[in-house]
Amino acid sequence: MYYGGFYHLFYQYNPKGAVWGNIVWAHSVSKDLINWQAIEPAIEPSKPFDINGCWSGSATLLPGNKPIILYTGLDAENRQIQNYAVPANLSDPYLREWVKPDNNPLVVPDKTMNSSQFRDPTTAWWSNGHWKMVVGGIRKKRGMAHLYRSKDFVYWVKAQHPLHSAPKTGMWECPDFYPVSLKGKVGLDTSKNGGDVKHVLKVSLDLTRYDYYTVGRYFPKQDRYVPDKELVDGWEGLRYDYGNFYASKTFFDPAKNRRILWGWANESDAREDDIEKGWAGLQTIPRTVWLSPDGKQLLQWPVEELDALRGQKVQMKNQHLKMGDHVEVKGIAAAQADVEVVFSFNSLDKAEKFDPKWSNLNAQAICGRMGSKVGDGIGPFGLLTLASENLEEFTPVFFRVFQTEDNKHKVLLCSDARSSSLQDNLYKPSFAGFVDVDLSEKKLSLRSLIDHSVVESFGAGGKTCITSRVYPTLAVDDKAHLYVFNNGTEAVTIESLDAWTMNAPKLMNQ
Secondary structure, eight states: OEETTEEEEEEEEOTTOSSSOSOEEEEEEESSSSSEEEEEEEEOSOSTTTTTOEEEEEEEEETTTEEEEEEEEEOTTOOEEEEEEEESOTTOTTOOOEEOOTTOOSBOOOTTSOTTSEEOOOOOEEETTEEEEEEEEEETTEEEEEEEEESSSSSOEEOSSOSEEETTOOOEEEEEEEEEESSSSOOOOTTOOSTTEEEEEEEEETTTTEEEEEEEEEETTTTEEEEOTTOOSSTTSBOSOSSSOEEEEEEEETTTTEEEEEEEEOOSSOHHHHHHHTOOOEEOOOEEEEEOTTSSSEEEEEOGGGGGGEEEEEEEEEEEEOTTEEEEOOSSOTTEEEEEEEEEOSOSTTOEEOOGGGGGSOHHHHHHHHTTTOOSSSOOEEEEEEEOTTSSSOEEEEEEEEEOTTSOEEEEEEEEGGGSOSOSSSOOOEEEEEEOOOOTTOEEEEEEEEETTEEEEEETTTTEEEEEEOOOSSSOGGGOEEEEEEOSSSOEEEEEEEEEEEOOOOOTTO
16 A cells, blocks of 8 residues: 555565465655655564454555454454554554554355355445445355445445355465456546446365456445356456466556556565475566456556666567577666567568367467477567576467457467476476567567566567566576577567666665
């Protein structure tokens, strides 16, 4: 949230080690979303209503600019219940100290609910004379967005029906519900509604450990959310990010009238590796999120403040890549870089045929089957990130263009970690997602943020995003290289490429 001139980030944290357990609400503050200062934890287990854990939740700003936190506590009976905390001193812009009043909990599971699967309250919104919030749950394998109403933010009543639910999707963790404007990139306060507004419901599926969302309409009188007809809930649906990205949360930033998305990228190495390095899990770069002009999906882009970390810059223009070409991007620190590139191609006629047998496969399975080394048409082409000099290790981020039976085109974006490290005991998936993009101009754009063990990529202006966690052994620090490549039979052109060494952020008070 934004309060007192500071951005406040609360996150699940174990102060006693780089393993799961002893979870508290850690608290960091920033003036610019980039340079942060960690301060005292905001919430720690201390009362009967959270003695066994302080789990995820949300912040809401009440009238008069008064912050309140809703969070899931694990009580003395190991029930998941919904509690609140308030700042001890509203005049402290850091909000260092939080109080958990004794009238907690606010919400407990009723007899019809599974008390071990009832968690993660959303930011509340004001509608029809009531505050409303959603809590994630499950009923007979049906994912549930349980809805609660309150006039005073203290006494909450469960609605007769959920805001939304979907069969066979399992537990809905970390739900997020918010409005998006039909006009431009401007963000909206969580309580906003009207004819020029759509709503987004995001859930984190415990079954898959990925985040999924739909775009639709919220009907405040009925307190129902209805996804648009062509969209589906669950693992056949849209994702913020087709890689290592989970338990995400948005907030409205009144300082710049935008909605900002945070996501958690956990580790892909072993528990022992986490203990050795002394930390585990990180937040991805904060992203501005808005509705695409066609209203069908969300677009995401790194917050503009990230550009302040850009250092040494190099450029390429109008460079042709034939099949088998890979050209090094020299003059920057490839282990910590920001790369924006636009590719173009002369014709779509030679696009590889999309095998009808693949229609039952998801994008990740197709990417895993085909890889980055062999092409038959337009692609694979893209970037070889965190590459060793002789390509023993590399993480390719690339496009493939297919032609379907009805002469339409299907674009695949892959971030393939299988060749990312010589270590064998790692999770090295071939992450991928399809890109709903107009190819009439025969161009595709890609931006990748590279940061030692993270490659965060944005295809076609943020239509499809993929985060990979990789752990090279050779391509480390100044031994890391960056290449642009084409392994398709059709030549592609680097129309423009801009790449920057990214400087490290600083502690906020330095």
